[in-house]
Amino acid sequence: MNLSDDEMRKEVRFEHDLMCAMRHVDAPHGFVNRVMNAKGVAAEPARAISMRQTVRAWLTGAIAAGLVVGVLFAEQQHLRRQREEMVQRQFEVALRITDHALEHTREQLARAASGFGD
Amino acid sequence: MAIDEGEFRRLIETHQRMVFSIALRIAGEYSNAEEIAQDVFLELYRSGERLTGEDHVRYWLRRAATHKSIDSLRRKALRPEAAAEEWIEEQHGGSEGPEGSSFGRGVQLETLLRGLPEAMRVVVVLRYQEEMLPEEIASMLGQSVASVKSHLRNGLKLLRRKAAVTMKEYIRESIG
Numbered sequence: 643m644n645l646s647d648d649e650m651r652k653e654v655r656f657e658h659d660l661m662c663a664m665r666h667v668d669a670p671h672g673f674v675n676r677v678m679n680a681k682g683v684a685a686e687p688a689r690a691i692s693m694r695q696t697v698r699a700w701l702t703g704a705i706a707a708g709l710v711v712g713v714l715f716a717e718q719q720h721l722r723r724q725r726e727e728m729v730q731r732q733f734e735v736a737l738r739i740t741d742h743a744l745e746h747t748r749e750q751l752a753r754a755a756s757g758f759g760d
Numbered sequence: 761m762a763i764d765e766g767e768f769r770r771l772i773e774t775h776q777r778m779v780f781s782i783a784l785r786i787a788g789e790y791s792n793a794e795e796i797a798q799d800v801f802l803e804l805y806r807s808g809e810r811l812t813g814e815d816h817v818r819y820w821l822r823r824a825a826t827h828k829s830i831d832s833l834r835r836k837a838l839r840p841e842a843a844a845e846e847w848i849e850e851q852h853g854g855s856e857g858p859e860g861s862s863f864g865r866g867v868q869l870e871t872l873l874r875g876l877p878e879a880m881r882v883v884v885v886l887r888y889q890e891e892m893l894p895e896e897i898a899s900m901l902g903q904s905v906a907s908v909k910s911h912l913r914n915g916l917k918l919l920r921r922k923a924a925v926t927m928k929e930y931i932r933e934s935i936g
Contacts, residue, residue: 666889
């Protein structure tokens with residue numbers, strides 16, 4: 643779209659007016675001091691912040707590691723207990739079978755002895 | 761590396777007007793603009809960024825002020841878009857400042873600027889206040905040059921139309 647000379651002149655003038663209207667304005671009175679004070683209270687130098695972040699990261703890591711170790715330990719304990727219970731059950735079953743077998747043998751021997759006596 | 765206190769004070773003194781003006785014209789509220797400007801300088805201090813030379817500092821501050829102002833605008837959910845759509849109704853009952861003088865004209869243009877949609881307002885401020893080229897604005901905002909030029913063109917068009925309805929000197933021009 644081609645603009646006429648008049649349109650172009652108006653456009654240029656408008657842009658010039660806009661540029662004049664948009665000059666930098668003064669910051670509120672006392673701005674510099676307020677920022678300097680806020681810096682002292684709220685802001686810390688980057689090194690202090692990064693140090694604190696490092697400590698926090700290590701602490702988080704240590705807690706996480708502790709939790710993992712705790713969970714693994716509990717699981718190991720649980721497995722060990724399960725194994726022990728199973729062994730105990732097997733032992734009891736074996737004992738019952740043995741008792742049963744012994745009883746059976748004893749009965750047979752008793753029967754054989756009484757047959758012998760007759 | 762943290763900035764030395766004396767150097768930090770000097771940077772604030774040198775650039776406070778620029779940072780505050782960007783925040784004021786993009787975010788649109790005086791008290792909010794001061795808060796944004798303060799945040800920008802505190803971030804500069806905290807970041808401990810190694811800024812080499814005045815141009816680098818100016819670029820960093822402009823970018824931080826622009827992005828913080830946009831964030832603030834979005835957080836507050838101000839909707840200049842709505843104002844832009846309803847500007848005719850608003851302006852019919854609006855009061856008028858001292859006319860004819862460049863001061864009055866400036867105030868009125870600033871008022872009209874506040875009614876622009878965010879995307880247009882940001883590029884208009886960076887172009888006409890900071891005198892940045894479209895390529896520089898595009899690089900700072902992470903937009904394409906074509907998009908920046910389009911926002912600029914549409915922003916100016918909208919401003920001129922508003923001015924043609926509400927400001928005497930432009931009414932005369934548009935009639936004449």
